Amino acid sequence: MTHLPHLQAGILPENINQDSCLQDYFGECSETTIKDNVVIVYELLEEMLDNGFPLATESNILKELIRPPTILRSMVNTITGSSNVGETLPTGQLSTIPWRRAGVKYTNNEAYFDVVEEIDAILDKSGTTVFAEIQGVIDACVKLSGMPDLTLSFMNPRLLDDVSFHPCVRYKRWESERVISFIPPDGNFQLMSYHISAQNLVAIPVYVKQNISFFETGSSGRMDITVGPKQTMGKTVECLVVTVHMPKVVLSANLNATQGTYNYDPVTKILVWDIGKLNPQKLPNLKGSLSLQSGAPKPEENPSLNIDLKIQQLAISGLKVNRLDMYGEKYKPFKGVKYVTKAGKFQVRT
Template identity: 50%
Template sequence: MIHSLFLINHTGDIFLEKHWKSVISRSVCDYFFEAKEKAGDPENVPPVLQTPHHYLITIYRGKLFLLSVIQTEVPPLFVIEFLHRVADTFQDYFGECSEGVIKDNVVTVYELLEEMLDNGFPLATESNVLKEMIKPPNILRSVVNTLTGSSNVGDTLPTGQLSNIPWRRAGVKYTNNEAYFDVIEEIDVLVWDIGKLNPQKLPNLKGSLSVQAGAPKPEENPSLNIGLKIQQLAISGLKVSRLDMYGEKYKPFKGVKYVTKAGKFQVRT
């Protein structure tokens, strides 16, 4: 799946590379550099790039680009999720995911990448399993390794590898048969039906609606807090982050609060 991984800083320098199959030349990153120059902002670089012979899938974390090289079609989100897991692992091991920290712990970084992928396919990505195989670096362990010539790699197979649940070690026993779960629900939507707002009459607007607890059904016009983010400028050149609507056809329904008082303006279409 993943043939190679390149770590690139915000200035465009490749400071680390890892190959799991055949070695791929750094010149493949030229397509990424062209897209980065066109995007301007690093966060606007397309996450998936198609080249004549490869697919480039990237993420941007901590002023670093993690660029993976793929030669066959794979689900892009699967690769993106793995790249974020790599960055999270570096964060967990070293405290931060930055160029300086990665260079200072380059041996541990290569050991982690070797265990996380097997022939280009994800193998061990859970933090507790990795920490049993590769000990997190610290000053005392570094001194001992220097004097004895040992490494951070463990000698035994992690117990989590033998468990049906990868993030939980096998053979765990508790005095009480209890389990606690934290359920977190998140929703990111744009609702137009409430209040009969017509999206065609509100060009280039992105917004979020938050319904107050205990509010009636949407058909009954519940109390809402609304914020509309405008990507364009007003005709006068005024930059706005909130929008007040005026006129009968934009008459707000009951319960909607508009925060801004920037005055009347029109939005470019």
């Protein structure tokens, strides 16, 4: 193994997705997890990096090099003094397809793809879009026997002009035919990421009617916010949350929510309105008064609203998978595609 001065300096190359690898091993990537598994984390990073450069970053290959931790294995290692490092080089490292281990066999052959899009947007007071773009990824969970060769095609591939692919994708095929052709890694991986920055292609899923005002006298203010669906293609908006970072002079909020619950923290000055599922027949409204610090000057600017939401079975860009075909193997796998839209940095100015 190569000694890595980068680890001692606490510097990691940005293009290594170490978070997803650690999540595959431990279920989550947190400070506690890293502390509890510091030896395995160090072993993983030593295999992932060669003199500071990315080397082995596929989790299915790494699991052959460094066995995932279990309670039994930890007990055996403690008693015998052995480690989780494998004794043989992974089969994939010796082939022309280094991201896939050889001899993969499954009783149920399945391939699932999740199209996940995050919309970043800034809307002005009148609801006009100031800025909007979409960050999208296609996450895959492929559990197929043998050495399958897959092709994934889209109904509208012209939407995708700024893309980044997993190394398994044959880029020339994409350039010529706009078809993703690849021999997949075994298990979970990110097939591709894309970015859509043309504002005319970015649909805004909700609209916000709001009025926040602070009075010159009386140390008080008013708030009135209503949220409704805009371009959701008939899908339901879920997990809707409105967050407002209030000015420091706001002491308390006396509000009435027609749907969901609200909470105002007088220390952090953050108001959170958790709406939940958006009902288009009865739009949620938050209305009431704000109490300000006595004698303090009126806030110079109104606070912005940050919107969080989720829409199942919808890619807000309109991207749709047309078909998934498999070659090289004779069995018929079970295939599935799921879409989800989330809010990234979604802000409404008041």
